[in-house]
Amino acid sequence: MSLISARDVQRVYRTGNIDVRALDGVSLDIHNGEVSIIVGPSGSGKSTLLNILGGMDQPTSGTIECNGVRIEEMTNSGLTRYRRESVGFVFQFYNLIPTLTAAENIGIASRGVESPIDPSQILAQLGLEGRESSFPHELSGGQMQRVAIGRALAKRPALLLCDEPTGALDSVTGDEVMATLCESAHTSNTAVVIVTHNEGYVGLADQLIRLRDGRIAEVVRNNVVSLP
Numbered sequence: 001m002s003l004i005s006a007r008d009v010q011r012v013y014r015t016g017n018i019d020v021r022a023l024d025g026v027s028l029d030i031h032n033g034e035v036s037i038i039v040g041p042s043g044s045g046k047s048t049l050l051n052i053l054g055g056m057d058q059p060t061s062g063t064i065e066c067n068g069v070r071i072e073e074m075t076n077s078g079l080t081r082y083r084r085e086s087v088g089f090v091f092q093f094y095n096l097i098p099t100l101t102a103a104e105n106i107g108i109a110s111r112g113v114e115s116p117i118d119p120s121q122i123l124a125q126l127g128l129e130g131r132e133s134s135f136p137h138e139l140s141g142g143q144m145q146r147v148a149i150g151r152a153l154a155k156r157p158a159l160l161l162c163d164e165p166t167g168a169l170d171s172v173t174g175d176e177v178m179a180t181l182c183e184s185a186h187t188s189n190t191a192v193v194i195v196t197h198n199e200g201y202v203g204l205a206d207q208l209i210r211l212r213d214g215r216i217a218e219v220v221r222n223n224v225v226s227l228p
């Protein structure tokens, strides 16, 4: 089932007198329970697309529907609610609060959310059983990233957006984090979107989206290739 439908999304950034067309007519669907992987050269618009899907940035034109609700028409408070209730974010550098334990980092992010997953339960699910009281500096990079994934998943988001989640990890740990993300998509029916530079991961995708110069160059879903 399609969770997100984006149609003809454009994002133009104006810096001084110069317009940068970061996204130039992107249309795509993101599906529940699937891993969508976005690849493309630096500057091709991957982060811009992720930020717009997550309600952190607004398109210059085009439409984005999530569960039939138009994101680009939401008010600021609607967008805040959308980000808080429907979207989980995972970034390259984890962004854990250093003075809070693993469990506290997870708990604080799902405050005010209806029936969040218990931090201990999600830590165990992510292979971090018994690490509730560990501070970020006591964890490895891969472990910190798994806490960050737990933090994002604890509120049971419909959409999990990950921008270079393995960018700071060695390849073995990166593979483990990717496996964790894929399992989460498939077991919790979350729509997981992962931006990566690593071509080695494209085989993990249920849907592969290749961006070039702000446009979709290729989409491969269930071994079916569609070109724009």
Ligand SMILES: Nc1ncnc2c1ncn2[C@@H]1O[C@H](COP(=O)(O)OP(=O)(O)OP(=O)(O)O)[C@@H](O)[C@H]1O
Pocket (backbone or CB within 6 Å): 013, 014, 015, 020, 021, 022, 040, 041, 042, 043, 044, 045, 046, 047, 048, 049
């Ligand atoms: N806030 C901004 N203001 C001005 N230009 C921006 C802004 N954000 C992105 N851009 C420009 O939009 C284009 C796309 O940027 P984006 O960050 O989406 O690329 P990317 O594919 O994520 O690249 P990378 O792989 O290096 O992270 C680039 O030319 C970038 O300079």
Ligand SMILES: [Mg+2]
Pocket (backbone or CB within 6 Å): 046, 047, 048
């Ligand atoms: Mg980027």
